[in-house]
Amino acid sequence: MYIPKSFAQTDLAVLHHFIQANNFATLVSQDEQGALMATHLPLMLHTERNVLIGHLARANSQWKSFDSAREVLVIFQGPHTYISPSWYEQAANVPTWNYAVVHAYGKPRLIDDSAALYAMLRELVDHHEAGFAEPWAVEPHRAHAEKLMPAIVGLEISITRLEGKYKLSQNRSETDQQRVIEALSASDYPPDQQVAALMREGHGHD
Numbered sequence: 001m002y003i004p005k006s007f008a009q010t011d012l013a014v015l016h017h018f019i020q021a022n023n024f025a026t027l028v029s030q031d032e033q034g035a036l037m038a039t040h041l042p043l044m045l046h047t048e049r050n051v052l053i054g055h056l057a058r059a060n061s062q063w064k065s066f067d068s069a070r071e072v073l074v075i076f077q078g079p080h081t082y083i084s085p086s087w088y089e090q091a092a093n094v095p096t097w098n099y100a101v102v103h104a105y106g107k108p109r110l111i112d113d114s115a116a117l118y119a120m121l122r123e124l125v126d127h128h129e130a131g132f133a134e135p136w137a138v139e140p141h142r143a144h145a146e147k148l149m150p151a152i153v154g155l156e157i158s159i160t161r162l163e164g165k166y167k168l169s170q171n172r173s174e175t176d177q178q179r180v181i182e183a184l185s186a187s188d189y190p191p192d193q194q195v196a197a198l199m200r201e202g203h204g205h206d
Contacts, residue, residue, distance in 0.1 A: 007165050007166055019102055020045055022076045023043055027073075042128070043074065051106075054154075063110060066155075071107060071160060078100035080191060083097060083180060084183070089176055089179065110155060125138045181200060
């Protein structure tokens with residue numbers, strides 16, 4: 001990923017938080033013939049083990065292209081929005097796009113053992129249900145879940161490197177950055193407000 005120095009985010013804690021907050025990812029891999037494949041799926045980050053876990057449909061042939069010696073790319077897309085030059089102190093500029101994204105590279109490993117796969121599914125469900133007042137649990141429905149498990153393939157990706165890009169007007173003056181924050185904050189469009197929040201947190205400043 002092309003990352004100008006002013007847009008680079010290298011703080012590991014920030015990158016981990018970003019992945020956890022934007023965990024619906026795009027998984028890109030390449031087969032032996034060089035053909036590219038992509039799947040959109042939720043992935044859960046284990047910071048202590050430095051791995052991503054999830055699963056794909058067995059009918060999705062992408063998993064057949066995985067090779068533990070060949071890296072895959074996982075793209076986590078955060079908030080993004082259009083930036084109008086009319087918001088700058090001097091309007092004689094050009095439009096642009098502000099956004100935040102993290103790329104994770106890693107080596108894939110398939111989880112096909114039934115006990116390990118069930119444990120992964122239970123962990124994923126518990127993780128995503130945790131915020132509900134009455135969380136749904138897979139354990140009471142284990143027999144049904146195990147009947148369906150042959151239709152999926154578990155996946156663990158050992159992260160080899162992370163790249164973060166927070167393009168949030170860092171190349172503009174302090175005045176322009178504040179004007180952009182004010183304009184986005186006044187919008188009713190949620191991504192505008194989310195980008196403004198990232199900028200207010202300090203990510204839009206060198």
